[in-house]
Amino acid sequence: MDHLHTAGNEVVEPTIAGTQEQVARGEMLVGSLCSSCHSTNHSLPPTGDTNLLADIPMPLGQSWPPNLTPAGRIDDWTDVELQRAIRKGTYPNGHRMPVMSGQTFRNFSQEDLDSIVAFLRTLEPIENNLGKPKTHLSTLAMAMTTLGMLPLNPQPESNVPPPAVPIEPTAAYGEYIASFTDCVVCHGEDFSGGTSAILPHGPDLRIVKTWQPDQFVHAMRTGITPDGRVLNDDMPWLGLGKMHDVELIALYEYLLLLK
Numbered sequence: 001m002d003h004l005h006t007a008g009n010e011v012v013e014p015t016i017a018g019t020q021e022q023v024a025r026g027e028m029l030v031g032s033l034c035s036s037c038h039s040t041n042h043s044l045p046p047t048g049d050t051n052l053l054a055d056i057p058m059p060l061g062q063s064w065p066p067n068l069t070p071a072g073r074i075d076d077w078t079d080v081e082l083q084r085a086i087r088k089g090t091y092p093n094g095h096r097m098p099v100m101s102g103q104t105f106r107n108f109s110q111e112d113l114d115s116i117v118a119f120l121r122t123l124e125p126i127e128n129n130l131g132k133p134k135t136h137l138s139t140l141a142m143a144m145t146t147l148g149m150l151p152l153n154p155q156p157e158s159n160v161p162p163p164a165v166p167i168e169p170t171a172a173y174g175e176y177i178a179s180f181t182d183c184v185v186c187h188g189e190d191f192s193g194g195t196s197a198i199l200p201h202g203p204d205l206r207i208v209k210t211w212q213p214d215q216f217v218h219a220m221r222t223g224i225t226p227d228g229r230v231l232n233d234d235m236p237w238l239g240l241g242k243m244h245d246v247e248l249i250a251l252y253e254y255l256l257l258l259k
């Protein structure tokens, strides 16, 4: 149990029961949140194969999310190492992952981390086309990171995952979902419209307060708003829309509370 006493005690003991329910929960989370980067077509399986920085019109470098099927190297990592990688963006040797360490996955409950690992462990090994490419950020990207212009800064330390929130169509569960789906990264603090130098500018999400719940779910699933506008690819609905109804309705309930 030595790993429980490593610096910061940052991951508590996983419970990878591998029940159908746990695996299904993990499939929903990985399919909606991870496959947008860790696959070519925003869909499972998460084999990697895509350069995240290819479409950005700046020489930032290359960023290849690795293969998360057992053909990748996480097959050799313990459950604790894998959960630390997801939560904190650190490799088993303690080195920081440039992109992953900027994600908000430390907001996952321990139960959700367990379900993600349970699901990844059920995957068939699928070789990707790339061998083992790596993230190489250019000096420009490093400078922009330091200036806070890229969302690649490590998150503040937190030693233990937050408590699980009941899976119900409530604003409380919506707030939990929003804590790792990064709406605010593009839609701005308080969801009032994005202003980032490099990320897409999502509009003020108070518009959702004029929508019915099913209209919100439809927009998140199809990229088509109630007034018939087609959302462009900058809005990652292809991934987010793979969440189940209960997650989307919960997000809706949470957005209704915006002042």
Ligand code: HEC
Pocket (backbone or CB within 6 Å): 029, 030, 033, 034, 035, 036, 037, 038, 052, 063, 064, 065, 066, 067, 068, 072, 073, 074, 082, 085, 086, 089, 097, 098, 099, 100, 101, 103, 105, 116, 135
């Ligand atoms: C914004 C894109 C992005 C998202 C979303 C994302 N990843 Fe990653 N991930 C990366 C990149 C890029 C790397 C390579 C290291 C780096 O540059 O941070 C990586 C590395 C990893 C690694 C290390 C694997 C290895 O072989 O070194 C794991 C494990 C991982 N991600 C799991 C996940 C899980 C689980 C999710 C969803 C909960 C997820 N990632 C979501 C981009 C992403």
Ligand code: HEC
Pocket (backbone or CB within 6 Å): 178, 181, 182, 183, 184, 185, 186, 187, 199, 200, 201, 202, 203, 205, 207, 208, 219, 225, 230, 231, 232, 233, 234, 235, 236, 240, 251
């Ligand atoms: C990577 C950036 C990004 C993230 C992350 C993101 N969005 Fe968006 N979103 C956008 C952009 C850009 C648009 C505008 C697209 C357009 O008008 O074509 C948009 C549009 C929308 C719209 C339609 C608003 C309208 O114009 O009627 C909704 C609803 C929405 N986003 C909800 C969300 C929610 C909820 C989340 C988090 C769960 C989220 N978005 C995460 C970038 C993002």
